[in-house]
Amino acid sequence: xxxxxxxxxxxxxxxxxxxxVDAGHDVVGVHMAxxxxxxxxxxxxxxxxxxxxxxxxxxxxxxxxxxxYVWDLSERFEDTVVADFLAEYAAGRTPNPCVRxxxxxxxxxxxxxxLALGFDAVCTGHYAKVVVRDDGTRELHRAAEPAKDxxxxxxxLGPQRLARALFPLGDVPSKVATRAxxxxxxxxxxxxxxxxxxxxxxxxxTQGFLRDRLGSQPGEVVDTAGAVVGQHDGAYAYTVGQxxxxxxxxxxxxxxxxxxxxxxxxxxxxxxGSADELAVGGLVADRPVWFGAPPPPGTTCAAQVRAHxxxxxxxxxxxxxxxxxxxxxxxxxxxxxxxxxxxxxYDGTRVLGxxxxxxxxxxxxxxxx
Amino acid sequence: xxxxxxxxxxxxxxxxxxxxxxxxxxxxxxxxSLHASGRAARRSVEEARERLAAAVGARPGEVxxxxxxxEADNLAxxxxxxxxxxxxxxxxxxLVSAVEHHAVLDPARxxxxxxxxxxxxxxxDDEGVVDLDALRSELAAHPDEVALVSVMxxxxxxxxxxxLAEVVAAAHEYGVxxxxxxxxxxxxxxxxxxxxxxxxxxxxxxxxxxxxxAGALLARRGLDLVPVQHGGGQERGVRSGTLSAALVxxxxxxxxxxxxxxxxxxxxxxALRDRLVDGALAAVPGAxxxxxxxxxxxxxxxxxxxxxxxxxxxxxxLLDSAGVEASTGSACQAGVLQRSHVLLAMGLRxxxxxxxxxxxxxxxxxxxxxxxxxxxLPGAVERARAAGMAAGVPA
Numbered sequence: 089x090x091x092x093x094x095x096x097x098x099x100x101x102x103x104x105x106x107x108x109v110d111a112g113h114d115v116v117g118v119h120m121a122x123x124x125x126x127x128x129x130x131x132x133x134x135x136x137x138x139x140x141x142x143x144x145x146x147x148x149x150x151x152x153x154x155x156x157y158v159w160d161l162s163e164r165f166e167d168t169v170v171a172d173f174l175a176e177y178a179a180g181r182t183p184n185p186c187v188r189x190x191x192x193x194x195x196x197x198x199x200x201x202x203l204a205l206g207f208d209a210v211c212t213g214h215y216a217k218v219v220v221r222d223d224g225t226r227e228l229h230r231a232a233e234p235a236k237d238x239x240x241x242x243x244x245l246g247p248q249r250l251a252r253a254l255f256p257l258g259d260v261p262s263k264v265a266t267r268a269x270x271x272x273x274x275x276x277x278x279x280x281x282x283x284x285x286x287x288x289x290x291x292x293x294t295q296g297f298l299r300d301r302l303g304s305q306p307g308e309v310v311d312t313a314g315a316v317v318g319q320h321d322g323a324y325a326y327t328v329g330q331x332x333x334x335x336x337x338x339x340x341x342x343x344x345x346x347x348x349x350x351x352x353x354x355x356x357x358x359x360x361g362s363a364d365e366l367a368v369g370g371l372v373a374d375r376p377v378w379f380g381a382p383p384p385p386g387t388t389c390a391a392q393v394r395a396h397x398x399x400x401x402x403x404x405x406x407x408x409x410x411x412x413x414x415x416x417x418x419x420x421x422x423x424x425x426x427x428x429x430x431x432x433x434y435d436g437t438r439v440l441g442x443x444x445x446x447x448x449x450x451x452x453x454x455x456x457x
Numbered sequence: 458x459x460x461x462x463x464x465x466x467x468x469x470x471x472x473x474x475x476x477x478x479x480x481x482x483x484x485x486x487x488x489x490s491l492h493a494s495g496r497a498a499r500r501s502v503e504e505a506r507e508r509l510a511a512a513v514g515a516r517p518g519e520v521x522x523x524x525x526x527x528e529a530d531n532l533a534x535x536x537x538x539x540x541x542x543x544x545x546x547x548x549x550x551x552l553v554s555a556v557e558h559h560a561v562l563d564p565a566r567x568x569x570x571x572x573x574x575x576x577x578x579x580x581x582d583d584e585g586v587v588d589l590d591a592l593r594s595e596l597a598a599h600p601d602e603v604a605l606v607s608v609m610x611x612x613x614x615x616x617x618x619x620x621l622a623e624v625v626a627a628a629h630e631y632g633v634x635x636x637x638x639x640x641x642x643x644x645x646x647x648x649x650x651x652x653x654x655x656x657x658x659x660x661x662x663x664x665x666x667x668x669x670x671a672g673a674l675l676a677r678r679g680l681d682l683v684p685v686q687h688g689g690g691q692e693r694g695v696r697s698g699t700l701s702a703a704l705v706x707x708x709x710x711x712x713x714x715x716x717x718x719x720x721x722x723x724x725x726x727x728a729l730r731d732r733l734v735d736g737a738l739a740a741v742p743g744a745x746x747x748x749x750x751x752x753x754x755x756x757x758x759x760x761x762x763x764x765x766x767x768x769x770x771x772x773x774x775l776l777d778s779a780g781v782e783a784s785t786g787s788a789c790q791a792g793v794l795q796r797s798h799v800l801l802a803m804g805l806r807x808x809x810x811x812x813x814x815x816x817x818x819x820x821x822x823x824x825x826x827x828x829x830x831x832x833x834l835p836g837a838v839e840r841a842r843a844a845g846m847a848a849g850v851p852a
Binding site for chain 2: 157161163164204
């Protein structure tokens with residue numbers, strides 16, 4: 089196959105590209121420039137597209153003996169990922185920009201451009217496995233290394249886009265093994281730190297980024313009874329489940345810590361309450377993507393709502409083309425799920441489907457919000 | 458075997474220059490040393506300087522050897538600005554054409570940001586020719602405030618030749634010195650420093666078949682230049698640093714050969730270029746030639762085309778993978794193509810400027826090269842347009 093290897097400048101994508109070369113593919117490396125105003129150097133764990141990263145990607149391609157290009161996808165990235173990130177926060181939701189980037193940039197803009205230029209597939213350093221069944225259906229599975237598993241951020245692609253995706257790191261036993269392989273291959277990025285944070289929030293200060301881009305919008309912080317307990321500088325900067333940075337003047341009556349329960353963009357209000365009130369009893373998600381037929385109501389499976397979160401037991405209530413609804417299974421607990429988050433359903437290691445959370449219902453009987 | 462059509466970026470080194478370089482590298486000696494080895498190195502440098510000066514219509518004493526065109530441009534722009542302003546503090550205005558190479562534009566911008574200069578970008582017409590009326594009215598409006606004028610001999614992207622005689626006449630009427638970046642012009646069109654009337658002129662070895670790392674600023678005798686690089690006082694005290702006798706030798710050999718062959722080169726390469734342009738315009742719908750339509754008013758080796766609906770990076774990839782090496786002509790930062798300031802100054806819309814492709818022919822170019830490029834170009838453009846649609850490029 090003619091394979092377009094996305095090279096971020098990090099160790100994972102470099103080793104993935106190397107494995108694609110070993111597999112006999114005709115590989116071309118591409119570094120996506122996603123920011124117009126790029127920093128010279130990467131700072132700590134942040135960012136993926138500094139000029140230094142582009143240079144590291146180039147050196148990896150040199151080492152692999154593959155052609156290398158930088159493609160400027162910054163306009164598309166700004167229009168789809170960054171604009172969506174801001175709009176979602178402004179609407180009181182909590183988006184996952186990496187999910188959005190996979191859906192709209194890596195496996196849409198990059199893939200479509202690659203296909204038009206004569207490539208057959210896009211290869212990335214994601215940790216996930218694509219399994220092709222005898223009948224030709226494609227399944228997405230968790231990676232061999234659960235700590236690095238990225239099936240959560242890839243589920244949005246669905247089986248069709250996955251047909252054009254190559255994840256050579258799916259069976260790597262550990263990140264340590266990836267680094268060791270990079271060393272063995274003479275890749276200079278072997279010791280580079282992992283990136284975790286949102287790449288376009290340069291200093292890792294998401295609240296500051298939102299404030300810069302959305303402006304100051306002072307409002308009230310209220311408790312579930314409606315009493316004003318504090319002020320905020322913009323409801324958009326808060327996320328359900330958040331505890332730190334609330335700066336509440338009045339202590340809670342019971343003296344226990346308070347968390348953000350809800351963000352109400354229209355009223356520009358932030359609602360806070362106890363940890364108990366954060367407990368989720370069920371959730372409804374929009375725009376579901378299914379791998380195979382949607383699971384019938386009553387199916388017990390696992391749900392994951394964060395990239396690095398643990399899966400919890402759920403029972404499917406409704407699963408169709410427009411909507412996905414699950415209830416927490418007996419004994420399962422889930423706290424602080426915000427609208428906008430991605431929910432992925434698993435059967436063991438296999439991804440069943442994905443959706444974007446629209447609403448949650450509390451686990452506590454008698455409370456509403 | 459790849460087809461190299463990017464001579465404006467750099468040219469293959471001429472065999473005679475490579476031989477001169479290798480031979481001189483084998484000899485030890487610092488040209489500033491006073492012993493026998495030093496004297497031999499100095500003699501070699503001075504002979505090369507004389508040879509270079511003779512090739513470009515300058516006196517040997519007017520040749521300030523540098524590490525290349527960029528250094529020569531920096532020395533001219535900054536050195537002239539500082540010297541002129543030291544003589545009269547009112548002289549703050551730096552007049553440069555909007556289509557200058559970044560090696561002129563960026564020092565001028567730096568002077569404006571850091572050294573109190575006022576940058577005046579002279580507009581160009583749709584063929585990239587500097588607006589002489591704008592220059593004249595700028596000079597007339599601020600006769601005592603202009604530090605220098607810098608207008609390139611020939612543009613590196615679209616190949617436009619500038620009306621330097623008129624520029625020089627206009628500036629000299631007000632006693633303002635004129636610098637020209639002649640890096641692309643040497644070996645392609647007649648370049649005579651004395652006849653040009655210029656006060657300063659930049660040259661580069663590797664654009665004429667010499668090695669990368671050598672260049673020169675020709676500075677008229679008596680021209681006051683403040684040094685940019687301080688140290689041992691070489692090159693009239695204007696450009697310190699040990700001279701490489703080997704690089705200078707190779708530069709002189711290449712420049713001499715390029716100038717000696719120029720007439721035949723211009724005919725031969727100009728005809729190849731015309732065939733390339735005609736072939737591309739005929740074979741590719743929506744292809745537009747940028748720069749002067751009259752071949753006599755552009756560099757003989759330059760063919761600059763735009764293809765609406767394409768992105769330059771897609772075209773480059775497709776041509777490269779088919780073994781044809783060209784350029785978008787514009788600067789890139791860590792591999793990201795920037796929209797060309799030259800094309801935008803010529804009035805192109807953003808979407809027109811993004812599908813730019815520069816073929817530049819040189820001393821090794823052949824008719825086979827041109828036919829090979831023409832064979833792959835239509836398919837590459839078609840495919841790049843499909844990719845452009847996938848990436849949301851406006852047609």
